[in-house]
Amino acid sequence: LxxxxxxxxxxxxxxxxxxxxxxxxxxxxxxxxxxxxxxxxxxxxxxxxxxxxxxxxxxxxxxxxxxxxxxxxxxxxxxxxxxxxxxxxxxxxxxxxLALRMERHCANAQRVAAYLSQHPKVAWVRYPGLPSHPQHALARRQMRGFGGMVCFELAGGLAAGRALLNAVRLCTLAVSLGDVRTLITHPASTTHHQVPAERRRAMGITDGLVRLSVGIEDPDDIVADLEQALDRVP
Ligand SMILES: Cc1ncc(COP(=O)(O)O)c(C=O)c1O
CATH class of the missing domain: 3.40.640.10 (Type I PLP-dependent aspartate aminotransferase-like (Major domain))
Incomplete structure (x- = not known):
């Protein structure tokens, strides 16, 4: 991001x-x-x-x-x-x-990013709407809202990513994005698992990296799903 x-x-x-x-x-x-x-x-x-x-x-x-x-x-x-x-x-x-959906994607992603930012099992969160994003000022200048895509790193690495994907119930495991439903991917164990670990990391795909395409569901439901799934993460 x-x-x-x-x-x-x-x-x-x-x-x-x-x-x-x-x-x-x-x-x-x-x-x-x-x-x-x-x-x-x-x-x-x-x-x-x-x-x-x-x-x-x-x-x-x-x-x-x-x-x-x-x-x-x-x-x-x-x-x-x-x-x-x-x-x-x-x-x-x-x-x-489109306009209605994007407003909701943005609001939900902001909420999810804020929730993940304070979670002890999450090492970092990347979302242009967070003041911690290095290009937050640029995002403010160039965009009307910050979008629905959120990335975060699980402190527990590969095993944590696998566990999270196996534990989510509302989030759908899918590589696409921009769906009304929240989609979740863990590239290190799915799309990029065949890429040698060192090359993968050089591409910025760390072991615990998770990508969310935050949907337009009730934000409480998305956060509750991530919460119950993170409870099962080592
Ligand atoms: C930013 C971006 N552009 C283009 C594409 C290609 O889209 P399509 O799957 O419709 O060919 C993708 C697919 O993931 C994408 O993420």
Whole structure:
């Protein structure tokens, strides 16, 4: 959960005549608008917050008319990848509630981050909405809210991560994000378990690292689930 200063990078890109492409999936257009900050092209995985319910796989590219026309005429024609009508419908169905959902994702994530920050089994928490986040000031400047993604490190490492994932009941074990349901991953024992430990750590994926995509459930329920699960963590 490291932020990029989009306006600063846009200035450098402009000086060098380079287009700036921003993946705005985590933030969504509701929380952050890269074009207004100087980006040239914005991409979104609409699989995540834009559709919002974990039931569609789609993507969006935003840019100037000529660039989008070229994407349609060359890239799309060469690679295929057209949305099915049902998928397009699901994305459109999600969009009208984007603002409401993002407000709730942000509020819930702030609450969960604050809860985890004071838990004795948690070594550290990373959430742009916490004043302890090294880029909290940038997040305030560049975003309308701090998003739904929270990372934290369990003091008990690998065994603690495994135990937590086995103990959660409301949180769903899934690698995606931006769902109305809270999703939890422990990369060291799941997505990255085949990566040698040293390389994994060099990538910043520590043994006790847990990622939460905080959903829009009742925040008391999310905290209660994490609490009962953390009670079972060594
Ligand atoms: C930030 C970000 N961008 C793009 C993608 C790719 O999305 P999709 O699964 O819709 O291809 C992901 C998927 O995890 C993502 O997290």
């Amino acid at each position: 490291t932020l990029t200063d989009i306006a600063a990078v846009a200035t450098v890109a402009r000086q060098h005549g380079l287009p700036l492409v921003v993946d705005n999936t985590f933030a969504t257009p509701y929380l952050q608008q890269p074009l207004a900050l100087g980006a040239d092209i914005v991409v979104h995985s609409a699989t995540k917050y834009l559709s919002g319910h974990g039931d569609a796989v789609a993507g969006v590219v935003v840019g100037r008319r000529a660039f989008i026309a070229a994407c349609r005429e060359a890239t799309l024609a060469d690679f295929g990848g057209a949305l099915s009508p049902l998928t397009a419908y699901l994305v459109l169905r999600g969009l009208p509630t």
